Amino acid sequence: MEPYELTITEADTLLAEKKLSSDELTRSCLEQIERTEGAVCSFISLDPELALQAAAEADQRRQRGQGGPLCGIPLSIKDLLCTKDRTTTCGSKMLENFAPPYDATVVEKLNADGAVLVGKAAMDEFAMGSTSENCAYKIPANPWNVDCVAGGSSGGSAASVASGQVLGSLGSDTGGSIRQPAALCGIVGMKPTYGRVSRYGLVAFASSLDQIGPLTRDVTDSALMMQAICGYDRRDSTSVERPVEEYRSFLTEGLKGVRVGVPQEYFPEGLDPEVNQVVMNGAEVLKSAGAEIVEVSIPHIDYCVAVYYLIAPAEASSNLARYDGVAYGFRQAGANDLINMYKDTRSQGFGPEVKRRILIGTYALSSGYYDAYYKKASQVRTLILNDFRRAWESCDLLISPVSPTPAWKKGEKVDDPLAMYLSDIFTLSTNLAGLPGISVPGGFSSSGLPIGIQLQGPHFHEGPLLRCGFNLEKGLNLKRHIPSISV
Amino acid sequence: MRITRKEVEHVAHLARLHLASEELDLMTEQLDMILSYVAKLDELDTEGIEPTTHAFSITNAFRDDIVEASLEQKKALANGPDHSDDSFIVPRVI
Numbered sequence: 230m231e232p233y234e235l236t237i238t239e240a241d242t243l244l245a246e247k248k249l250s251s252d253e254l255t256r257s258c259l260e261q262i263e264r265t266e267g268a269v270c271s272f273i274s275l276d277p278e279l280a281l282q283a284a285a286e287a288d289q290r291r292q293r294g295q296g297g298p299l300c301g302i303p304l305s306i307k308d309l310l311c312t313k314d315r316t317t318t319c320g321s322k323m324l325e326n327f328a329p330p331y332d333a334t335v336v337e338k339l340n341a342d343g344a345v346l347v348g349k350a351a352m353d354e355f356a357m358g359s360t361s362e363n364c365a366y367k368i369p370a371n372p373w374n375v376d377c378v379a380g381g382s383s384g385g386s387a388a389s390v391a392s393g394q395v396l397g398s399l400g401s402d403t404g405g406s407i408r409q410p411a412a413l414c415g416i417v418g419m420k421p422t423y424g425r426v427s428r429y430g431l432v433a434f435a436s437s438l439d440q441i442g443p444l445t446r447d448v449t450d451s452a453l454m455m456q457a458i459c460g461y462d463r464r465d466s467t468s469v470e471r472p473v474e475e476y477r478s479f480l481t482e483g484l485k486g487v488r489v490g491v492p493q494e495y496f497p498e499g500l501d502p503e504v505n506q507v508v509m510n511g512a513e514v515l516k517s518a519g520a521e522i523v524e525v526s527i528p529h530i531d532y533c534v535a536v537y538y539l540i541a542p543a544e545a546s547s548n549l550a551r552y553d554g555v556a557y558g559f560r561q562a563g564a565n566d567l568i569n570m571y572k573d574t575r576s577q578g579f580g581p582e583v584k585r586r587i588l589i590g591t592y593a594l595s596s597g598y599y600d601a602y603y604k605k606a607s608q609v610r611t612l613i614l615n616d617f618r619r620a621w622e623s624c625d626l627l628i629s630p631v632s633p634t635p636a637w638k639k640g641e642k643v644d645d646p647l648a649m650y651l652s653d654i655f656t657l658s659t660n661l662a663g664l665p666g667i668s669v670p671g672g673f674s675s676s677g678l679p680i681g682i683q684l685q686g687p688h689f690h691e692g693p694l695l696r697c698g699f700n701l702e703k704g705l706n707l708k709r710h711i712p713s714i715s716v
Numbered sequence: 717m718r719i720t721r722k723e724v725e726h727v728a729h730l731a732r733l734h735l736a737s738e739e740l741d742l743m744t745e746q747l748d749m750i751l752s753y754v755a756k757l758d759e760l761d762t763e764g765i766e767p768t769t770h771a772f773s774i775t776n777a778f779r780d781d782i783v784e785a786s787l788e789q790k791k792a793l794a795n796g797p798d799h800s801d802d803s804f805i806v807p808r809v810i
Contacts, residue, residue: 330791423772437770466777467770535754546731553732555804557795568732570807576734584733588724588747591731605757607767612760614768647749663771688772 232257233393234711237450240396241298244291251291251301255284255345258303262347262394265714268375270367271389273308274316275348287343298453300343305389305398308349309356310441311430312336319432320354320364320382323558323578333430334465335399335441335458342457347395351385354580355549356406356434358382359652362643363582370639371414373678373712377636380410386444387414393711397454398444403434404537405631405656407442408668412631412681415670415712417451417698418444422688423663424469427462435544436467438537438660446709448669448698452476455691471689479692480699484518487697490525490624495655501634504680507671508630511682514704515628515697523624527616530658532609537657538650539593539606545583546590552578585646614662617687626686626697630655631668635678655683665691669698670707718751719744 232240232254243249259277266272280303287301306312309319311329313336318324332340339346353363361369361384369384371377372392379388383400387410390398400407402420411418419442426441433439443454456477461470491512496505516522554560554574561573579587593602620627633652642649659666664685671682682701686694721744728735728743735743789802798805 327795330787330794423770424774463777463779467772467774468777469772469774529760532757532760535757538750539754539757550732554797555806556792558797560797564807567807567809571732572734575732579733581739584735585743585746587731587733588727588743589750592719592723592727592747592751595727595730602754604767605762606754607769608762608765609757609760610768610771611765612762614771646746647753650750661771 233261235396236446237298237302237396237453240302244301251284251287251345252281254301255280255303255347258347258395265392265394268370268714269372269388269392269394270369271305271350271385271392271394272348273318273320273351273366273385276315280345280347283345287345290343296343299339299457301345302397303345303347303395304339305348305350305386305395306336306346307352307383307386307398307400309352309401309432310336310399311432312346312349315349317349317432318366320352320366321578321580321583322365323552325559327558329430331430334427334462336430338458350383350389350398353382353384354583355432355545356382356401356403357545357582357586359409359649360642361385361410362639363580365580368639371636371678372714373415374636375715376638377678378413378639380413380632380636382406383444384410387411387416387418390414390444390446391416391712392714396446397450399441399458400444401431401439401441402660403438404541404660405653407444408656408666408681408683409632409653411444412668413636413679415679416444416446417448417667417669418442419451419455419667420659420665421455421459421691422665424467425665425689425691426458427460427465427468429462429464433548435541436548437544438541448695448702449477449480451667451698452480452695474692476692476695479696481696482518482700482703484515484520484697484700487520487693488523488624489515489520489697490523490620490627492525492527492530492620492627492629494527494530495629500630503674504630504634507680508628508682511671511701511705512628514701518700518704525620525624525627527620527658529609529613529616530654533613533657533661534650534654536606536609536613536661537653538589539602540610540661542586542590543593543603544590546587546594549583549587582646610661613658617662617664621687626684626690626694629683629685631681631683635674635680659685664688665694667694667698669701671705672707718748718755
């Protein structure tokens with residue numbers, strides 16, 4: 230086994246025992262990037278020199294007997310997390326040369342832990358998309374079949390972890406953007422409870438829905454990265470002041486006394502039969518581990534797409550008003566007055582999906598339409614929250630599909646925005662209700678593409694979700710391997 | 717039609733976007749499709765339901781009123797596409 234194939238936990242053990250150095254591990258990842266990046270296209274920017282420098286420092290820390298489990302571990306981070314003096318593009322031409330003057334809180338935390346940040350991962354422009362095809366720079370491929378999408382919007386993060394380029398990654402999830410690409414690429418992706426991880430330095434898309442989380446090769450690594458990034462931060466006014474649990478202590482076998490809800494609405498007629506089978510098999514595995522399976526109902530799931538595609542664009546239209554060509558980012562030259570400078574800049578700087586969402590959001594918030602669209606959607610959001618509150622009376626967590634199908638071919642849905650939006654049906658409600666959710670590999674389709682299983686739980690129940698994911702992983706016992714990538 | 721070409725043009729102006737003629741046609745068609753879809757929310761009676769703006773709400777996240785260091789001017793200006801030593805430069809306003 231090559232070092233780049235290790236999990237974070239395995240690498241940590243070898244690093245601690247001095248059987249491996251971070252320098253060797255980082256070089257192994259950089260070589261794998263060299264071999265595969267031409268086909269996988271995970272990175273918008275790479276910084277091998279800085280990575281090797283961080284690896285050398287990590288080795289020194291380990292020599293002194295210091296450093297936690299992430300010390301010396303090569304990671305990628307989605308290119309919407311601010312990195313001090315390192316370009317942060319958000320996948321947009323608008324921020325092509327933007328070098329933030331500060332680090333995001335999560336980046337600060339990873340640096341303090343001695344993690345090796347190899348590069349910035351490709352993504353849909355401003356995280357708007359489900360396939361990462363809305364990236365102005367690179368379109369990541371699915372490592373299991375490079376003609377297929379990696380998912381999105383954290384597609385570069387997922388592809389980099391699944392292809393062996395790095396051991397873990399940080400992404401962001403506004404409507405499924407961590408869980409869905411993790412599912413399509415056969416890895417673990419966790420979206421924490423809203424407020425659990427600081428959003429300071431995360432370039433905002435939809436502020437009431439955005440949350441940062443880890444993409445890793447297994448559940449244990451997910452717990453480990455969660456430990457590193459969770460916690461209160463006074464620089465994020467929505468950060469929740471509440472102690473962080475010891476997530477790894479939840480990773481025990483057996484689910485006696487745990488009630489797993491199967492929400493019938495997540496298994497509609499016409500659901501891909503292979504997806505259905507994988508999730509049902511997952512429920513059986515949890516049952517074998519001692520869990521009780523109960524039927525529950527989330528009646529308003531069918532309205533999630535409509536609610537989300539009003540609320541998220543509304544918030545986005547406000548958040549993205551800041552890109553006006555004045556204080557940072559791109560400016561289109563040539564206009565002779567201010568309004569036209571704004572218009573030229575925004576028209577040239579944003580791609581079509583971002584413009585589409587800005588238009589929907591502006592319309593939904595505009596005079597005369599606010600009540601019919603934004604307010605109505607916010608009221609139905611309450612009904613969705615109530616559905617979950619009711620569900621938690623009879624179960625401890627929910628099991629469901631992540632994506633209605635395995636990865637699809639690149640280009641297949643790019644001309645049909647509504648079809649693309651509908652593919653998010655199973656992940657949106659988690660964000661609308663602010664819940665934690667995790668996607669765990671469940672199996673493969675007949676064409677060899679990964680299928681994920683989603684677990685959702687009540688606010689701040691990350692620990693129990695990780696325990697359930699851990700048992701799922703143990704019970705399924707899928708052989709973990711890095712796909713061979715045809716360049 | 718849920719939205720007309722003229723309305724899209726107006727919304728684009730509010731959002732400070734220029735749309736070329738073909739882009740305007742395509743956006744009108746796509747926005748119309750999306751708005752027709754989201755109209756399914758009208759099936760639900762939401763009379764008296766409080767809107768949710770944050771799933772996990774916190775009110776008044778105040779900090780103590782103590783002066784702290786903030787971003788220095790030079791750094792704040794550094795990413796501006798056009799700036800002098802102490803300000804951003806923009807085209808004529810008046």
